[in-house]
Amino acid sequence: MPDDKILLAHGSGGKLSHDLIQQLFLPRFSNPFLQPLDDSARITNQTGPIAFTTDSYVVNPLFFPGGDIGRLAVCGTVNDLSMIGAIPAFLSLSLIIEEGFPISDLKRIVSSIFDAAEEANVQIVTGDTKVVEHGAADKLFINTAGIGWVKAGIHLSGMNAKPGDRILLSGPLGDHELTILSQREGFQFQGDLKSDCAPLNDLVGKMIEFSPSIRCMRDPTRGGLATTLNEIASKSNVGMVVEEEKIPVRESARGICELLGLDPLYLANEGKLAAICPPGEVERLLGVMRGHPLGKDSQIIGRVIEEHPKKVVLHTLIGGHRILDMLTGSQYPRIC
Amino acid sequence: MKFIDEFRDKDLAKGLLQNIEKTSTRPVQLMEVCGTHTVSIFRYGIRGLLPEHVKLLSGPGCPVCVTPNQDIDLAIALSRQKDVMIVTFGDMMKVPGSTSSLQKEKAEGKDIRIIYSSLEAIRIAQKNPDKKVIFLAIGFETTSPTIAVAILRSKEEKIKNLFFLNSQKRIPPALYALLQSEKLNVDGFILPGHVSAILGITPYQFIAKDFGRPAVITGFEPLDILQGVWMLIRQIEEGRAVIDNQYGRIVQENGNPLAMQKIDEVFVHDHAQWRGLGTIPDSGYRFKELYAEMDAANFDVEVEPPREHPQCLCGEVLQGIKTPVECRLFKTACHPENPIGPCMVSMEGTCHAYFKFS
């Protein structure tokens, strides 16, 4: 490609669009579903329930330690499918690019999308690119939709939690959001911090295989663990008790949170899950999770109770307790 | 950063709580001046652990909360000017001014952006040479050195399009004003750790000397706070009043002279308007002549007369005279998604803390 910037013409459907697809995308994404380049992909019919989801990705900066917008766009949708117990199979990929965007950056992102799709064992079967005028979008937005297969007998839902159930968490909180924050001008706290962005389908697959009666799973992205647990408590009409001392947070992340006045329980993660399971299975499930690289720091962090339905109570590190509410608005670093 | 765990230990907390219980014989009201303390106190459930007769009151130490309407109105008026961009810290976006907020103006297309640090303002100004970038600069002694550095650097780099709407505040004069009020019913002060890391201990001496109240500079971890409370109660029980330093691992006797020097290089002390507390002598800053060209107050704009919601009790809440639950709007009309006063906006705001944690 001679020019090093994306032009409006790259999205016009003409020669440049054609070149872009042929040279940038197809070499990486070639598969029998995509190859015909028809208006839609034909995918093979399956029996049983199909999971279908979509999400749009906007992140600033586009590249960050531990990932980039491309990896995020694959992992996010794969994880959404996984959380209801589906086996992710196909993704669509749609890019909205701001005119003037460096083609070298686009190449990097496309390559990262490909790597993540391979890691997650999903195929990108249809796609689209649009180029908008300078200023009409912020560099690059990505939308992915995903289809997955749900095995018979698997029914994970936020409505399933029952008193007595246990709450598990797959690893330390806050790495993703703090990493993004660390990229802002004037913050020099990155250290060993990197985004936890990762596809969770393999971990989920193992968990379901060993413990098909898991009630529900969620990935605590925006709003963090606190918001996720509140959603489940509310949908299942149960209460929850969570032990703060059991919640893993990396030391570096904790230090930054203390410094900036942020609460790790409200920070976004991109490669963690919380699971609710019946009490009899919890130890075995914990073992399975810890046996997987993405779950090696898993902990049992709390339990589901009958009392105070729809409310999550946190037992604090020093023995106090407080209500753990949903995130309202956004968390900003403290000024004081 | 392993040290943090040591300040969150359950057994140590128990020991401190027992000490507090043993030492404390009479009812006391202690004020945590700083919003960060308020958040920590709620976050770790400290109120519920203290003996019933030890009461904690929140004070005026939330920079967003004490920013008066007139400053927000001015920022809004400026944002409506041609080729102006406002930059400010995230929490300022939602603070209601007299008739609008920065968030509303942004939605209507005004160029208003969130920054996370003072230095970010410089880069934004450099990247947008055709805009007059105005930094709505709020904060206490902890933030002011970074604002001063941004001003110094802007001068150094000859940036011509960066201006500062100066709404910074100084804590000690506000405490002085508070102590002069007859309505104040406070037996001792938990002083802010971060602000004190800049100021040191000396600027607080008047609290003990002129007003006979004890005070303890305190860290923000739960054990810091429990220990600070215990140190205060001991002073009260022993009839002493001095300024103690619980946060010695961060706060030096003479503070951070380098940071103070940066502030003094750019600003002189001046009176400032505080929400709820009115105009307090010496509690803010004015630009020194050399840097006055960066003062956004020089812009000629018409600003609407300031108007606050008549039922909002933020002013009294900031003085520790009322608690949020005494406000008729609390949790009814006023909540974090629709804040009526600034105390419901900032994470450090007392109303927000009450809303979130109780």
Ligand code: SF4
């Ligand atoms: S609850 Fe709202 S209206 Fe009442 S004092 Fe607090 S901020 Fe003001």
